[in-house]
Amino acid sequence: MNVPSQTAPPDFDEDFMQALAKWKEQHQIKDDDTILLLMDLFRIHQSHWDEIRHRQMPSLDEFNADIAALTEAAKILRKRAEKDIRAVEFPTAIIAAFAATIAGFLIGRFL
Numbered sequence: 001m002n003v004p005s006q007t008a009p010p011d012f013d014e015d016f017m018q019a020l021a022k023w024k025e026q027h028q029i030k031d032d033d034t035i036l037l038l039m040d041l042f043r044i045h046q047s048h049w050d051e052i053r054h055r056q057m058p059s060l061d062e063f064n065a066d067i068a069a070l071t072e073a074a075k076i077l078r079k080r081a082e083k084d085i086r087a088v089e090f091p092t093a094i095i096a097a098f099a100a101t102i103a104g105f106l107i108g109r110f111l
Contacts (some may be wrong), residue, residue, distance in 0.1 A: 016043075 020039065029035060058066075088096075 023029070024036075
């Protein structure tokens, strides 16, 4: 059985650092410029929210396990429902309908 190799996630930090270096060069930003402190603050903010998002979103394995559990529960409920269903026989249903009709007629007649 072949197990697919998991590809490494793309390195967005490296891409960001390259884009930042290009931006600094393009706009002639010095290494001690205040804007770079703001960029660091932004990266801290972004990392914080990325971590919150990763904690709140379940992994795909957890999702698959939940779907499998729900499917199994649905199968069990279907089997129980099939056992609990009782069909009324036709003569009994005819007698019940006839009795209900007569009762309705008598109630309507005497009210």
